[in-house]
Amino acid sequence: MDWSKKLDDALWAYRAAYRNVSIPALNKLNLDWDVAANLRVAHLNGLDEFWHHVYTSSSLYKEKMKYLHDNYIWHREFKEGDxxxxxxxxxxxxxxxxxxxxxxxxxxxxxxxxxxxxxxxxxxxxxxxxxxxxxxxxxxxxxxxxxxxxxxx
The missing domain is CATH 2.30.30 (SH3 type barrels.)
Structure with a gap:
């Protein structure tokens, strides 16, 4: 069977065929602009709170690690005659x-x-x-x- 002769027909049939629209995308689509805007703002506020929590916890972690690291450093003081x-x-x-x-x-x-x-x-x-x-x-x-x-x- 020679597929090269049937390839053009198969591609034309694929382009011309009717395909259903994705139903989950339509279910997620919100056509009410006010509700969608409020949801978006709430989501952004949640992300901002999450970012603030991550920033504070990482700064506390950095301070703790710096304190532990500095405890292991011996501060050597030398005098004349040592x-x-x-x-x-x-x-x-x-x-x-x-x-x-x-x-x-x-x-x-x-x-x-x-x-x-x-x-x-x-x-x-x-x-x-x-x-x-x-x-x-x-x-x-x-x-x-x-x-x-x-x-x-």
Whole structure:
């Protein structure tokens, strides 16, 4: 069967055929303009109230998350004479597991009001770094003291 010969006839029959109008669309259509306008305004007011509720709840959520985030930030204050460790931010191609990321300890020589620190290394060389790259050096763990000796049989 050759469909190419019958295609024109089929398309003409489809265009010329009577099709029913969609009934659900007619049921939803409101021909009374006053009632339709009032419904539309009520719907827009409902959307406006919903938007206001969403805006306030999102702003409360943002405040709560900011409070929780700020609680986890340690505010570090450095004074002259403190010992600090400096973060080594060099990109290493071959990671060595036992190489620490923190260098030091360094002594704080000066503190600027904007959070920069002047550090001095063991060779008495002074250099300036930002306060975000350092943390307090707590020192090495010393030898433990014997509190009580317990002997088992």
């Amino acid at each position: 010992l600090v460790l400096l973060f080594n931010s060099c990109l290493r191609m071959f990671l060595e597991k036992l190489k620490p990321k923190w260098n030091g300890p360094f002594e704080v020589v000066g503190v600027t009001p904007f959070g920069e620190l002047d550090l001095e290394n063991k060779n008495n060389e002074v250099f300036r770094v930002t306060g975000h790259r350092v943390k307090h050096y707590l020192g090495k763990v010393g030898d433990g003291h014997v509190v009580a000796a317990i002997h088992f049989k």
